[in-house]
Amino acid sequence: MNVLLVMIPLSILLLLGAAAAFFWAVDHDQFDDMDTPGLLPLDDSTHHDD
Amino acid sequence: MSAYAGTIATAGAAECCWHCGETLPAGEIIHARIAGQRRSMCCYGCRAAAEWIEQLGLADYYRLRTEPAPKPDAREVGASAWQRPEIFRHVVRDLDADRRETMLLIEGVRCAACVWLIERALGAMPGIVSIQVNASARRARVVWRDAEITLPKILETLSRTGYHASPLDSQALNDVRRRESRDALKRLLVAGFGAMQAMMYAAVLYFGGNEALDPSTHELFRWLGFLAAMPVVFYSARPFFTGAMRSLRARQLGMDVPVALAIALIYAASLIEALRGGGHVYFDSVSMFVFFLLAGRYLEMRARHRAGDLTDALARLTPPFADLRRDDGTIERIGIHELRVGHQVHVSEGGIVPADGALLDEQCRVDEALLSGESAPVTRRRGDMLIAGSVLVEGPAQLRIERVGADTALAGIAALVERAQAERPQLARAGERAASRFVMRVMILTALTAIAWSYFDPSRAFPAALAVLVVSCPCAFALAVPAAITRSLAVLARWGVLVVRPDAIQSLAETTHVVFDKTGTLTQPDLTVSNVETFNGASRESALRMAASLARGSRHPAARAIAAMSAGDHVEQASDVRSQSGLGLTAFVAGRELRLGRIDFALAGRADLHDCEDAVLLADDTGPIAAFWLTEKLQPGARQAVDALGAQGLQVAIASGDSASKVEDVASRLGISQWRARQLPADKLAWLADLRANGACVMAVGDGVNDAPVLAGADVAVAVAGSAELAQASSDIVLVDGRLGSLAPARTLAKQTLAILQQNQRWALFYNLTAVPVAALGFVPPWLAALGMSMSSVCVILNALRIGREEATP
Numbered sequence: 060m061n062v063l064l065v066m067i068p069l070s071i072l073l074l075l076g077a078a079a080a081f082f083w084a085v086d087h088d089q090f091d092d093m094d095t096p097g098l099l100p101l102d103d104s105t106h107h108d109d
Numbered sequence: 110m111s112a113y114a115g116t117i118a119t120a121g122a123a124e125c126c127w128h129c130g131e132t133l134p135a136g137e138i139i140h141a142r143i144a145g146q147r148r149s150m151c152c153y154g155c156r157a158a159a160e161w162i163e164q165l166g167l168a169d170y171y172r173l174r175t176e177p178a179p180k181p182d183a184r185e186v187g188a189s190a191w192q193r194p195e196i197f198r199h200v201v202r203d204l205d206a207d208r209r210e211t212m213l214l215i216e217g218v219r220c221a222a223c224v225w226l227i228e229r230a231l232g233a234m235p236g237i238v239s240i241q242v243n244a245s246a247r248r249a250r251v252v253w254r255d256a257e258i259t260l261p262k263i264l265e266t267l268s269r270t271g272y273h274a275s276p277l278d279s280q281a282l283n284d285v286r287r288r289e290s291r292d293a294l295k296r297l298l299v300a301g302f303g304a305m306q307a308m309m310y311a312a313v314l315y316f317g318g319n320e321a322l323d324p325s326t327h328e329l330f331r332w333l334g335f336l337a338a339m340p341v342v343f344y345s346a347r348p349f350f351t352g353a354m355r356s357l358r359a360r361q362l363g364m365d366v367p368v369a370l371a372i373a374l375i376y377a378a379s380l381i382e383a384l385r386g387g388g389h390v391y392f393d394s395v396s397m398f399v400f401f402l403l404a405g406r407y408l409e410m411r412a413r414h415r416a417g418d419l420t421d422a423l424a425r426l427t428p429p430f431a432d433l434r435r436d437d438g439t440i441e442r443i444g445i446h447e448l449r450v451g452h453q454v455h456v457s458e459g460g461i462v463p464a465d466g467a468l469l470d471e472q473c474r475v476d477e478a479l480l481s482g483e484s485a486p487v488t489r490r491r492g493d494m495l496i497a498g499s500v501l502v503e504g505p506a507q508l509r510i511e512r513v514g515a516d517t518a519l520a521g522i523a524a525l526v527e528r529a530q531a532e533r534p535q536l537a538r539a540g541e542r543a544a545s546r547f548v549m550r551v552m553i554l555t556a557l558t559a560i561a562w563s564y565f566d567p568s569r570a571f572p573a574a575l576a577v578l579v580v581s582c583p584c585a586f587a588l589a590v591p592a593a594i595t596r597s598l599a600v601l602a603r604w605g606v607l608v609v610r611p612d613a614i615q616s617l618a619e620t621t622h623v624v625f626d627k628t629g630t631l632t633q634p635d636l637t638v639s640n641v642e643t644f645n646g647a648s649r650e651s652a653l654r655m656a657a658s659l660a661r662g663s664r665h666p667a668a669r670a671i672a673a674m675s676a677g678d679h680v681e682q683a684s685d686v687r688s689q690s691g692l693g694l695t696a697f698v699a700g701r702e703l704r705l706g707r708i709d710f711a712l713a714g715r716a717d718l719h720d721c722e723d724a725v726l727l728a729d730d731t732g733p734i735a736a737f738w739l740t741e742k743l744q745p746g747a748r749q750a751v752d753a754l755g756a757q758g759l760q761v762a763i764a765s766g767d768s769a770s771k772v773e774d775v776a777s778r779l780g781i782s783q784w785r786a787r788q789l790p791a792d793k794l795a796w797l798a799d800l801r802a803n804g805a806c807v808m809a810v811g812d813g814v815n816d817a818p819v820l821a822g823a824d825v826a827v828a829v830a831g832s833a834e835l836a837q838a839s840s841d842i843v844l845v846d847g848r849l850g851s852l853a854p855a856r857t858l859a860k861q862t863l864a865i866l867q868q869n870q871r872w873a874l875f876y877n878l879t880a881v882p883v884a885a886l887g888f889v890p891p892w893l894a895a896l897g898m899s900m901s902s903v904c905v906i907l908n909a910l911r912i913g914r915e916e917a918t919p
Binding site: 071074077078081082085086088091 | 241243287291294295298299302306326329333336
C-alpha cells in the first residue's frame with residue numbers, strides 16, 4: 060500500500076495542473092467563441108501567420 | 110462546400126448577386142472577377158466589397174459562408190469624428206501607453222464565416238494587436254497600437270468589407286455578463302473535479318470495507334475526501350452562501366437558504382464524524398450536490414445571456430453624434446455624450462434625432478416606427494417634442510434639447526426591455542420555489558428523524574438524520590426546468606427559431622390561435638405577374654417583350670414584376686421613356702408609341718374594357734395590346750406553414766391593414782378562411798383582446814414595424830427577422846430568414862418540452878418519496894445514498910436530452 064503515498068500526491072498535483080490549465084483557458088477567451096475555430100481547418104489559404 | 114454556396118450554384122449565379130444574394134436589377138449588370146471567376150453583382154457597393162475581400166486574399170469567405178453577405182449601404186460612416194478626444198475617451202480604454210481597446214457593435218454578422226472574414230480582414234492590418242468577434246452578441250473586441258493605426262481607419266476597413274460597426278461605450282468592456290459566465294464556468298469545473306476526486310476516495314471506503322483496509326488507510330482516505338471537498342464547498346458553493354446571506358439580511362427565505370444550510374450541515378456533520386473516527390462521511394455526496402446544482406444554474410444563465418444579447422440592438426438606435434448649432438450659426442459635430450440640455454441641434458433630412466428635444470422650426474415629419482410602431486410618418490409642429498431614435502423624413506429641423514442620455518424616452522424603453530430580460534423565466538422561478546419548499550421539508554424531516562431515533566437508539570440518530578439529508582435530492586428539482594428549457598432552446602435555435610423570452614416556450618405550447626400580418630410576413634414586398642391577357646391577336650411573348658422594354662428602366666414594383674417576366678430574353682431598346690408618377694410609362698419602341706399603366710392612362714379614354722380595372726394595361730394608339738394582373742408573391746413555404754399549423758388544430762387568421770380584395774386573394778391562396786382587412790393597429794389589438802377574452806391563447810406573427818402593438822398584445826409574439834430592431838427586442842420569438850415553416854415544429858417541440866418537464870418533476874418526487882422513508886428508518890448505507898442522489902439527477906438530464914430527438918428538422 061505504500062505506493063499510494065506516491066500515487067495520491069501525484070494525482071493531486073496532476074489535478075491542480077489541469078485546473079490551472081482550465082482557468083488559464085477560460086481567462087484567455089478560449090470558451091468565448093465556439094463557432095469560428097471549426098472553420099479554420101477549411102481555410103487552405105497560404106498565410107497562417109498567426 | 111457550404112450549404113449556401115450550393116444554393117447559389119443551383120439557383121444559377123446569373124439571377125442573383127454573388128455578394129449579397131439579392132435578385133439582379135434589370136438593365137446593365139455589373140461584373141467582378143472573384144477567385145478567377147466572373148461574378149454578377151447587383152450594385153457598385155457589392156462589387157467594391159467583393160473586390161476588397163478578393164484583394165485581401167480572403168475570397169475563401171465565399172466558400173465558407175452559410176448565409177449571403179450583408180449588402181453594403183451608402184450610409185455615411187462618419188468615422189473621422191471618432192477621433193475627437195471627447196468621444197474617444199468614452200469608447201476607448203487605454204491598456205498601456207500605446208495599446209488601446211474598444212468594443213464594436215457590428216451589424217450584418219450572419220454566420221461563422223462573417224466572423225472569420227472580419228477577424229482576417231482586420232487581423233492582417235498592421236497595428237492590430239488582437240481581435241475577437243462574438244457572433245451571437247454581434248460584438249468585436251479590438252486591441253490596437255495607437256502609433257500604427259487609428260480607430261477611424263479600423264471602422265473604415267470594416268465598412269469597406271460590408272459591415273457597419275460602431276464603438277460601444279467603454280463600459281461594455283467591463284462586460285458583466287462575460288465575467289459572470291466565466292466565474293460560473295470555473296466554479297462548475299472545480300465542483301466537477303472535486304466531486305470526481307471525492308467519489309474516487311469514497312469508493313475505496315465503500316468497496317474496501319473495514320476488513321481489507323487497515324484503520325490508518327481508512328483514516329487517510331477519509332481525510333483525502335475532506336481535502337477534495339474543501340474547494341468545492343468553500344469556492345464553488347460560495348454563490349449559495351452569499352445568496353443565503355443576502356436573503357437572510359432581507360428577511361426572506363429564498364432557494365439559497367435551505368441549499369446553503371444543507372451543504373453546511375452535511376459538510377460539518379461529515380467533519381465531526383471524521384474527527385470522531387466513527388460512522389459515515391459524505392464528502393463525495395456534498396461535492397456532487399454542489400456540482401449538480403451549479404450545472405442547473407449554469408444552463409439557466411446561458412439561456413438568459415443569449416436572450417440578453419438581443420438588447421444590444423437598442424444601442425444602435427441613437428446616433429453617436431449630433432450636429433451642434435453654435436450661437437454664431439456655425440454647425441459643429443460633437444459626440445452624443447457632450448450634448449447638454451438647452452443645446453441647439455441641427456438634424457438633416459434622413460438623419461436620426463440624437464436626443465429628446467422641442468422643435469424650433471415651423472414643422473417637420475418624422476418616422477417614429479421604431480418606438481411607436483406607426484409606420485406612417487407623423488407631422489410635428491413648432492414646440493412639439495421629437496423623440497431620440499426617430500428618423501426625420503422631411504426636414505431639416507432645429508431642436509432645443511430637453512432630455513439627454515438616460516433620461517430620454519428611448520433609454521427608458523431600453524431599460525424596460527433590459528429589465529424584462531434580466532428577469533429569470535417564470536418556469537425556472539417556479540421550479541426553484543418547488544425545490545426550496547422541498548428542501549425546507551427535508552430539513553424538518555431530518556430533525557424529526559434525529560429526534561425519533563434519539564428515543565430508540567441515540568447512537569443511530571446522527572447517521573440516520575445525515576442519510577435523510579443526503580439521499581433526498583433537490584438537485585433533480587433544481588435541474589428539471591433548466592435542463593429541459595436549455596435543450597429546447599438549443600434545438601429551436603438550430604431550426605432558426607430564436608427564443609428571446611424563455612417563458613414563451615410555455616405559451617407556445619398552449620397556443621390555440623395564430624394571427625398573421627400579411628405584408629412582409631406572409632408575402633414578399635415584390636409583386637409577380639399572375640395572369641396575362643392579350644387583345645387584337647397579339648402574341649403573349651411579343652406583348653411581354655414590348656412591356657418589358659418599357660418597364661426595364663423603372664423601379665416601380667409593378668414595372669419590376671413585368672420586366673422580370675422577360676429577364677434573359679432579348680428585349681428591344683425603348684427610347685424617350687417618360688414616366689408619369691402614379692399613372693404609368695410612355696415610350697417609343699420600334700417607332701411605335703406605347704403606354705403601360707393604369708387603364709385610364711394607357712387607353713386615354715379611347716376604348717372601353719371591362720374587368721380590367723385592377724390590371725396594368727399595355728396599349729398603343731390603336732387600342733389595348735395586353736393586360737397584366739399582378740399579385741403579391743407569397744413567402745416561400747408560407748402555404749406549407751399555414752397547412753401544418755392548421756393540421757395541429759390551430760385557428761389561423763390574417764389581420765392586415767391592406768384592402769379587402771388583396772387580403773382575400775392571399776387568404777384564399779393560403780387556404781385561410783378567417784381574415785380581416787383594413788385593420789388599424791388598434792383594431793387588430795381589439796380583435797386579439799376579444800379572442801383572448803374568450804379563452805384563446807394567441808400567437809401573433811408579424812414583421813414588427815406596424816405590428817409592434819399587436820405583437821405586444823399577444824400571448825406569444827413572433828417577429829420575422831429583418832424587422833425593426835426594437836420589435837425584435839421586445840418580441841418573444843424571432844424567426845431567422847422568415848422561416849415560417851419552423852413555427853409548427855416549434856410548437857410541437859414546446860409541447861414536448863413541457864411534457865418532459867413534468868415527467869422530470871414527477872420522477873424527482875417519486876424518487877424522494879421512496880428514498881427518504883427508507884433512509885429515515887436507517888437502511889441506506891452512504892454509498893447507496895450518494896449513488897441514488899446522483900442517478901436521480903442524471904436521469905433528469907438524460908430525459909431532457911430526449912427533447913427534439915424524434916422530431917424531423919423542418
